[in-house]
Amino acid sequence: MRLIPRGMLGCCLVGVAWLCCPTASDGENWPQFRGPNGQGRSSETALPIKWSLNENIAWKTSIPGEGWSSPIVWDDQVFVSTATEGGTSCRLLSLDRLTGRVLWNKEVFRQSTLRKEQRNSFATPTPATDGERVYVCYGEGGFAAVNFAGDVLWTNHDYKFYGQHGLGTSPIVYQNFLIMARDGSSEGPDKALGWQKPWENSYVLALDAKTGQERWRGRRGLSRISHGAPAIWEHDSVAEVVSEAGDVLQGFDLRTGERLWSHEVIGEGKVPSTTLGDGLVFAAGGWGGKETIKAFRLGARGDLGERELVWEQAKGTPKVPSLLYVRPHLFTISDGGVATCLDAVSGEVHWQRRLDGSYSASPIYAAGRVYFLADDGTTTVIEAQSEFHQAAKNPLTGPIQASMAVSQGKLFIRTGQELYCIGTE
Helix, strand or coil, X not given: CEECCHHHCHHHHCCCHHHCCCCCCCCCCECCCCCCCCCCECCCCCCCCCCECCECEEEEEECCCEXXXXXXXXXXXXXXXXXXXXXXXXXXXXXXCCCCCEEEEEEEEECXXXXXXXXXXXXXXXXXXXXXXXXXXXXXXXXXEEECCCCEEEEECCCCCCCCCCCCXXXXXXXXXXXXXXXXXXXXXXXXXXXXXXECCXXXXXXXXXXXXXXXXXXXXXXXXXXXXXXXXXXXXXXXXXXXXXXXXXXXXXXXXXXXXXXXXXXCCECCCCEEECCEEEEEECCCCCCEEEEEECCCCEEEECCCEEEEECCCCCCCCCCEEECCEEEEEXXXXXXXXXXXXXXXEEEEEECCCCCXXXXXXXXXXXXXXXXXXXXXXXXCCCCCCEEEEECCCCCCCCCCEEECCEEEEECCCEEEEECCC
16 A cells, blocks of 8 residues: 555545535435436435345336446436347336336437447446436447437437447536546557557547537547546536546546646556545556555646555455545445445555455445445445444345436336335335
8 A cells, every 4th residue: 555644635635515425305316327426425314224125125127128327316207228129229218216117218319239348238328317308328429318208309429439348437417518438449450559558539528418519528648448437526616527547537627628637547447437535536447456546636737647646555446336435434345345444535444344246336325324236136235434334235136237326215226127116115
């Protein structure tokens, strides 16, 4: 573990209101991957802790086709994307949140199926909504906006995607910007270009949410494949888009797409999404036995390398699930099932425990607890504390790679064939 002296950490504790742990409220929506701020935290307080296939299941509904996108929830509608007909038919479903009844199942467009890894799908990007439109993206890179009645309002196929792993990241929506990272690789004869060899063709894209037209394209410079969703850092009445790719962790001006800063985080094929907390940004990077978690101080400008590095920790590094910041802790779950609680300020390990199974879904926090969802459907619930305490272990039937959604006192879990609503009817 690499540590930076505590004397250098003073400015890291500047509070940013929406990055702090949420306060209690009722009826929170879950509008995009990892929830309201893309950080995996819910402000809801009355959530189920224990369930099984025969207990505390409000409803379950079959979902056609194949897709590893996560469900999202707005008011009384649950939205989930999928791809049928071998991945060529790109569909969006709306379900009644109270009953699980399918309200509509809409083909938004058709696509060609390009290369992907076996664990990926042609409908992996999680939809996002602003309460008026639902925004979807599929494996070939096409976008669409659909209203809550199921009408397609616009489509955009100008940003074809190819990557050795397939398209795995998700869009976010913020202040009429639809933002998505595009970190692919070359479709040409040298397939290692952009994957194992850095290239300059990756970018962060912002579309106008109302029209689907390009607002800006933020160029990364030299980078490699990645799959994490970006996040928004608000500070001093300014908003920055923070996004990680292979070898880099970067910030872009929300209005113009100008690249403001860039940190070095070596490694390609990164899946965990950007995690923020109290003036720090946390990144999981590396590959081939050299994986680490890094914490950088936000606020500097330029090509920074590791000058703003606060700490680096080799223990508990995930390759797929995202990190979870819950002040003052950073929780992680490795692909192989090792759960870790770190001190977010110093990087020191509070505890580690091996949980059963393998993990792809990102953990979520609500009501003082962390929920770890395994690939076989088992959810381990722990107290969000500096000492390990397991509150429950709950079985479902996998396979599962999508992350949970939380809304209106319920948990929503997508398996390979079904969507579950966890909680009393």
